[in-house]
Amino acid sequence: xxxxxxxxxxxxxxxxxxxxxxxxxxxxxxxxxxxxxxxxxxxxxxxxxxxxxxxxxxxxxxxxxxxxxxxxxxxxxxxxxxxxxxxxxxx
Amino acid sequence: xxxxxxxxxxxxxxxxxxxxxxxxxxxxxxxxxxxxxxxxxxxxxxxxxxxxxxxxxxxxxxxxxxxxxxxxxxxxxxxxxxxxxxxxxxx
DNA sequence: GATGATTTGTGCGTATGTATC
DNA sequence: CGATACATACGCACAAATCAT
Numbered sequence: 001x002x003x004x005x006x007x008x009x010x011x012x013x014x015x016x017x018x019x020x021x022x023x024x025x026x027x028x029x030x031x032x033x034x035x036x037x038x039x040x041x042x043x044x045x046x047x048x049x050x051x052x053x054x055x056x057x058x059x060x061x062x063x064x065x066x067x068x069x070x071x072x073x074x075x076x077x078x079x080x081x082x083x084x085x086x087x088x089x090x091x
Numbered sequence: 092x093x094x095x096x097x098x099x100x101x102x103x104x105x106x107x108x109x110x111x112x113x114x115x116x117x118x119x120x121x122x123x124x125x126x127x128x129x130x131x132x133x134x135x136x137x138x139x140x141x142x143x144x145x146x147x148x149x150x151x152x153x154x155x156x157x158x159x160x161x162x163x164x165x166x167x168x169x170x171x172x173x174x175x176x177x178x179x180x181x182x
Numbered sequence: 183g184a185t186g187a188t189t190t191g192t193g194c195g196t197a198t199g200t201a202t203c
Numbered sequence: 204c205g206a207t208a209c210a211t212a213c214g215c216a217c218a219a220a221t222c223a224t
Binding site: 102107108109143144145146147150164165166167168 | 210212219221
Binding site: 016017018047052053054055056073074075076077 | 208209210211216217218219
């Protein structure tokens with residue numbers, strides 16, 4: 001992971017770029033390819049990894065934070081929320 | 092060097108600011124005006140020297156680090172990679 | 183060893199320009 | 204024409220590593 005994820009993103013698809021990034025990260029987390037508590041690359045790094053802007057990355061991360069999958073700590077980074085700490089979603 | 096480099100940067104040029112900063116530093120290094128192992132000014136200082144933001148400086152430095160011309164050490168500074176330690180780039 | 187200053191690492195929020203719908 | 208979305212750029216605050224005192 002974190003080499004080059006541009007192949008997972010297709011600007012011509014109908015789905016928005018931020019939704020495609022969010023979906024890709026969500027899969028990596030739920031399948032366990034991203035470990036609990038693991039720190040993600042910095043937002044500018046994620047932007048170049050996915051070939052999108054930082055604004056798009058922030059929107060994608062925001063979605064996963066709302067879902068409880070990620071936690072953001074100012075000055076430290078964005079981390080995979082440990083499964084035990086994740087709230088159950090009931091909407 | 093390190094007095095005032097704003098004259099080397101022109102916001103109206105088509106080239107991006109980070110690319111102009113990177114180009115200027117690359118010239119200073121390859122011409123030997125910056126010695127091997129020499130420490131650059133801190134990022135906030137470079138920002139005021141070039142008249143751009145620290146984010147722009149960091150992007151420019153990142154380019155030169157990718158090219159193997161600079162090395163960054165947390166808490167210490169950014170240094171000119173000795174020519175002997177520089178990987179040969181030809182792509 | 184403790185403290186404070188320095189420097190890089192990261193995230194937060196915003197503004198502007200451009201392209202597209 | 205207005206609304207939406209992305210890229211560049213700005214300034215700021217806080218965290219962590221390092222170094223001098």
